[in-house]
Amino acid sequence: MTSAASSPPKIDRPLNVIVATDCGSTTTKAILIEKVGNEYRQTYRGEAPTTVEAPFEDVTRGVLNAIAEIEELSGRKILDGDRIITPCRDAKTGVDIYISTSSAGGGLQMMVTGVVQNMTGESAQRAALGAGAIVIDVLASNDGRLPHEKIERIRSMRPDMILMSGGTDGGAVTHVVEMAEYVAAAEPKPRFGITYKLPLIYAGNKDAQSQVRKTLGEKTALEITDNIRPVLEKENLAPARNKIHDLFLEHVMQQAPGYKKLIDMAGAPIMPTPAAVGVIMETIAKREHLNLIGVDIGGATTDVFSVFEGVFNRTVSANLGMSYSISNVLAESGLPNIMRWVPFTIDEQTLRNRIKNKMIRPTTIPQTLDELQIEHAISREALRLALIHHKSLATGLKGVQQERTISDVFEQQTSGKTLIDMLKLDLIVGSGGILSHAPRRIQSMLMMVDAYEPLGFTMLSVDSIFMMPHLGVLSTINEQAATDVFVRDCMIYLGTCVAPIGQGKSGEICADYEIVFPGGRQVKDQLKFGDLRLYPLELNKKARLTMQPVKHVNLGAGAGVPVTREVQGGVVGLMLDGRGRPLQLPSDQQARVASLAKWYQAVDLYPKSDG
Amino acid sequence: MAHSYTPGLTVTEQTVVRRRRVLPLPGKVLVNTGDRVQCDQAVARAELPGKVYPINLANQLSIAPDEIKEYLVKKEGDLVRKDEILAENKPLIKWFKTEIKSPVTGTIESLSMVTGQVLLREPPRMLDLLAYIDGAVVETIPQQGVVVEASCSLVQGIFGIGGEVWGEIVVAVKAPDEALTPAHLKPDMKGKIVIGGSFLPAETMAKAKELGVAGLVVGGIHDKDLRALLGYDLGVAITGTEQVGFTLILTEGFGTIPMAAKTFKLLSAHEGQKASISGATQIRAGVIRPEIIIPQAAAAAAEAVHAQREGIRIGDPVRIIRDPLFGKIGEVSALPSDLTKIPTESEVRVLEVTFADGARTVIPRTNIEVIEGA
Numbered sequence: 001m002t003s004a005a006s007s008p009p010k011i012d013r014p015l016n017v018i019v020a021t022d023c024g025s026t027t028t029k030a031i032l033i034e035k036v037g038n039e040y041r042q043t044y045r046g047e048a049p050t051t052v053e054a055p056f057e058d059v060t061r062g063v064l065n066a067i068a069e070i071e072e073l074s075g076r077k078i079l080d081g082d083r084i085i086t087p088c089r090d091a092k093t094g095v096d097i098y099i100s101t102s103s104a105g106g107g108l109q110m111m112v113t114g115v116v117q118n119m120t121g122e123s124a125q126r127a128a129l130g131a132g133a134i135v136i137d138v139l140a141s142n143d144g145r146l147p148h149e150k151i152e153r154i155r156s157m158r159p160d161m162i163l164m165s166g167g168t169d170g171g172a173v174t175h176v177v178e179m180a181e182y183v184a185a186a187e188p189k190p191r192f193g194i195t196y197k198l199p200l201i202y203a204g205n206k207d208a209q210s211q212v213r214k215t216l217g218e219k220t221a222l223e224i225t226d227n228i229r230p231v232l233e234k235e236n237l238a239p240a241r242n243k244i245h246d247l248f249l250e251h252v253m254q255q256a257p258g259y260k261k262l263i264d265m266a267g268a269p270i271m272p273t274p275a276a277v278g279v280i281m282e283t284i285a286k287r288e289h290l291n292l293i294g295v296d297i298g299g300a301t302t303d304v305f306s307v308f309e310g311v312f313n314r315t316v317s318a319n320l321g322m323s324y325s326i327s328n329v330l331a332e333s334g335l336p337n338i339m340r341w342v343p344f345t346i347d348e349q350t351l352r353n354r355i356k357n358k359m360i361r362p363t364t365i366p367q368t369l370d371e372l373q374i375e376h377a378i379s380r381e382a383l384r385l386a387l388i389h390h391k392s393l394a395t396g397l398k399g400v401q402q403e404r405t406i407s408d409v410f411e412q413q414t415s416g417k418t419l420i421d422m423l424k425l426d427l428i429v430g431s432g433g434i435l436s437h438a439p440r441r442i443q444s445m446l447m448m449v450d451a452y453e454p455l456g457f458t459m460l461s462v463d464s465i466f467m468m469p470h471l472g473v474l475s476t477i478n479e480q481a482a483t484d485v486f487v488r489d490c491m492i493y494l495g496t497c498v499a500p501i502g503q504g505k506s507g508e509i510c511a512d513y514e515i516v517f518p519g520g521r522q523v524k525d526q527l528k529f530g531d532l533r534l535y536p537l538e539l540n541k542k543a544r545l546t547m548q549p550v551k552h553v554n555l556g557a558g559a560g561v562p563v564t565r566e567v568q569g570g571v572v573g574l575m576l577d578g579r580g581r582p583l584q585l586p587s588d589q590q591a592r593v594a595s596l597a598k599w600y601q602a603v604d605l606y607p608k609s610d611g
Numbered sequence: 612m613a614h615s616y617t618p619g620l621t622v623t624e625q626t627v628v629r630r631r632r633v634l635p636l637p638g639k640v641l642v643n644t645g646d647r648v649q650c651d652q653a654v655a656r657a658e659l660p661g662k663v664y665p666i667n668l669a670n671q672l673s674i675a676p677d678e679i680k681e682y683l684v685k686k687e688g689d690l691v692r693k694d695e696i697l698a699e700n701k702p703l704i705k706w707f708k709t710e711i712k713s714p715v716t717g718t719i720e721s722l723s724m725v726t727g728q729v730l731l732r733e734p735p736r737m738l739d740l741l742a743y744i745d746g747a748v749v750e751t752i753p754q755q756g757v758v759v760e761a762s763c764s765l766v767q768g769i770f771g772i773g774g775e776v777w778g779e780i781v782v783a784v785k786a787p788d789e790a791l792t793p794a795h796l797k798p799d800m801k802g803k804i805v806i807g808g809s810f811l812p813a814e815t816m817a818k819a820k821e822l823g824v825a826g827l828v829v830g831g832i833h834d835k836d837l838r839a840l841l842g843y844d845l846g847v848a849i850t851g852t853e854q855v856g857f858t859l860i861l862t863e864g865f866g867t868i869p870m871a872a873k874t875f876k877l878l879s880a881h882e883g884q885k886a887s888i889s890g891a892t893q894i895r896a897g898v899i900r901p902e903i904i905i906p907q908a909a910a911a912a913a914e915a916v917h918a919q920r921e922g923i924r925i926g927d928p929v930r931i932i933r934d935p936l937f938g939k940i941g942e943v944s945a946l947p948s949d950l951t952k953i954p955t956e957s958e959v960r961v962l963e964v965t966f967a968d969g970a971r972t973v974i975p976r977t978n979i980e981v982i983e984g985a
Contacts, residue, residue, distance in 0.1 A: 147664075147665040148662060148663060148664045148665065151662075151663045151665070152662065173725065174676070174725065174726050177723070177725045177726050178723075178726040178728060181665070181721075181723055181726060181728060181730065182665065185663040185665070185720070185721075185730050185732075186663070187660070189635070189636065211725055319846055319847055324847060324848070324894055325846065325847055327844070327845060327846055327847070327848070328846030328847050330844065331843075331844035331845075331846040332846070348835075349833055349834070349835060350866075352833070352834035352835060352865075353833060353834050353864075353865040353866040354865075354934060355834070356834045356837075356845075356864075356865040357864045357865050357866070357932070357933070357934075357937065359847075359848050359894070360769050360770045360848055360864060360865075360892075360894060361769070361864070361932045361933070361980070362894060363977050364932055364933040364975075364977055364978045365933070365955075365957065365959065365975055365977050365978065366933075366955050366957075367933055367934070367935070367953055367954070367955065367974070367975060367978055368934070368935055368954050368955065369954055369955055371933075371934060371955070372955040437957070439955055439956035439957045440956065607954075607956055
């Protein structure tokens with residue numbers, strides 16, 4: 001199966017039984033999807049450690065092991081030795097297609113270049129991120145580094161691929177050619193395999209194409225595509241993204257252990273995991289006309305996706321994760337920021353050692369309640385930092401001239417402000433082990449609420465068992481199957497969080513509210529600052545909430561203005577968050593622990609502690 | 612989940628290791644298949660291209676890029692010395708003369724008529740790739756390197772810092788649960804591999820550096836001491852290039868954890884012998900664990916065996932790798948197949964471990980590692 005990733009194959013035969021895997025950095029997850037009556041359902045799942053590494057060094061080993069688990073559980077014979085039986089031979093033998101995503105082996109690591117760092121440099125970065133890559137460096141003519149430092153940097157990095165951009169079509173060519181000369185002088189080597197040429201995509205000023213070809217054509221596997229910034233006011237990322245996907249499959253994956261075999265086994269092009277999750281997030285936002293933020297928190301990286309007013313963005317925080325990168329979360333957030341979420345005291349040395357031990361043994365799981373609470377505290381910080389990173393890149397185009405009217409004189413806004421508006425946010429979708437596998441769903445909900453501090457009314461959901469990557473790649477060959485499974489088996493609505501904007505002293509009134517539940521039951525009460533309340537409201541049910549905030553508190557309609565809204569239920573329910581926005585946590589250690597204990601108890605976050 | 616288990620660290624008296632020694636860029640292989648090599652012997656050599664220095668002549672002389680050839684004193688391919696004149700203008704009045712001098716000694720690699728740049732390259736630097744272990748060359752990879760094989764005893768650590776070093780093994784403590792204190796380190800340990808017990812405090816690290824100890828192998832350290840040693844908080848476990856004065860290998864983890872008895876016994880049995888060690892650790896994207904390789908003089912013709920384990924079996928020696936029993940060693944005594952609810956309320960696959968004193972406990976399967984090479 002070697003068709004280009006940018007143009008998935010048309011599958012003519014009926015697809016009634018599908019097996020899909022995601023080869024993650026730690027585990028390979030397999031799911032079985034079957035057509036039951038007229039709809040597709042996810043029926044069984046299996047997982048096994050990923051085997052990119054020694055002693056196996058063959059990713060297909062882990063795939064076969066994960067599928068073997070499905071075989072055991074389902075009673076369906078899928079494997080014939082090391083081969084997947086396709087298509088189905090009878091009701092209990094074979095599958096119609098096997099598909100996969102992959103982020104094993106460190107994912108797709110790219111270096112991008114541009115002329116102006118916050119213009120073409122950022123556009124190139126967005127193109128690479130949108131294609132599912134980890135961007136290891138952004139080089140630009142104005143990045144402050146001296147020319148020889150740039151060359152040294154290119155030389156010392158070993159990316160899987162380089163994306164070069166720069167200049168608008170018809171503009172000056174000098175800076176782009178200069179960068180090409182630096183790349184040529186550095187003679188960059190790919191991460192895997194010292195004998196093959198590094199793939200390089202040129203997506204800059206079209207007038208410089210011939211010069212770039214002359215400079216880099218011999219030294220790299222050069223591909224030329226449309227300019228990602230043909231004019232200053234427009235970004236054209238799709239051609240570069242498609243090219244990245246194609247080269248990922250043709251070059252990069254061919255070098256990783258066992259991937260040639262994996263590509264042959266699969267009935268559709270292997271997608272980088274984040275690209276597949278991005279496809280799903282974009283589909284949800286479009287279908288439901290929502291502004292959403294999606295997060296996939298893994299062991300090594302945290303991906304954040306957003307769709308605001310139809311604009312899709314993705315970022316990856318390459319070193320924020322819950323196992324391999326857990327120690328980096330501590331390094332970036334600092335110990336006090338993690339400790340503020342832990343509802344007990346623990347000495348610094350013990351905590352630091354525990355975090356490092358998780359880093360060196362990344363597959364272990366919390367065995368006691370306090371260990372679980374520490375991991376949840378760390379995940380709040382990883383989620384928070386990844387969103388800050390996302391906000392800084394999910395921006396409007398920079399350097400664009402804006403028309404100003406007289407009214408703008410008093411409200412000057414620079415170009416390139418973040419697109420993420422928490423007040424306009426409709427839905428947060430969480431995915432990844434710590435969110436999908438939290439023992440109680442309320443734990444996932446509160447981790448996301450604490451990390452993101454949603455404003456006003458926001459729905460929250462999680463990926464039930466982490467299958468968004470599988471459905472992302474599935475949607476490229478059979479959209480109905482992907483949608484059916486997504487709605488019925490993947491997305492679990494947790495409920496709605498209502499968070500008034502404003503701060504006040506603990507115990508002061510924040511808002512009066514009235515909830516009319518389905519069936520007519522009414523609740524009238526006051527939300528005080530420092531309160532966290534949870535009302536059960538079933539999945540697919542709606543309640544009517546009227547809230548009258550006090551005069552300095554805002555629910556989205558203005559300070560002191562009452563709001564009446566229908567709120568969606570979920571497996572957790574309706575959460576009223578009176579803890580203030582920005583969120584207020586007591587600075588005193590004892591008071592903080594007491595507040596956390598009160599909140600956690602109010603929403604029944606953890607089982608009663610035995611100690 | 613028969614296939615789901617954490618492969619453990621190897622601690623074995625007799626094995627055959629093969630180490631692939633590959634240059635970072637194509638070069639020349641200096642040895643032949645079948646040759647015996649010493650750890651400090653060069654097996655391949657490459658010329659690392661020199662650093663590149665671009666100079667924008669067009670900007671510096673205020674001329675058009677396509678005019679630079681007219682102003683150059685030297686040609687493409689010429690050698691230049693530091694401060695030698697590369698290019699100059701020819702004004703009518705001498706005072707306005709501008710001379711561009713070479714910032715380095717090297718060659719003029721290329722000129723660009725589009726950007727007006729001249730690229731200067733420093734002379735190449737020789738890079739010798741050493742064998743790392745005493746052994747035999749079993750494969751040569753043209754232009755890239757070799758595979759060296761050695762019959763040896765092997766101990767894998769869990770985490771390390773620092774690169775490849777070699778030296779004589781010295782056991783500095785009496786028991787695996789004894790901490791390695793500064794008093795244990797003596798001047799004659801310079802250039803040697805010192806084996807400690809349960810813990811390595813910061814003061815001992817300082818003394819080891821002062822004495823010039825080549826390597827330290829201990830059960831555990833505190834994270835705060837590692838941070839002090841490195842000067843930064845290690846975020847991701849990709850190590851091997853640190854230069855802290857010695858190579859450090861942890862056999863158990865972070866905290867005070869006695870070295871596994873088997874590991875301590877094996878290393879003690881080889882006191883006085885030469886070992887090659889590497890602190891390189893990479894847990895993500897291709898596991899590399901630190902290692903202690905003790906080549907055996909008599910090159911036993913044992914085959915390199917990769918034990919392809921199919922999973923955990925009853926009787927397997929295991930190490931618990933998560934709190935609250937972190938570091939304890941026992942034996943698998945039961946493998947229930949049903950999911951079991953643990954105190955966090957997660958339902959997971961578990962196993963039962965029996966300790967030497969007969970006590971039993973139930974542990975999630977992901978929280979143990981098999982002690983390999985038993």
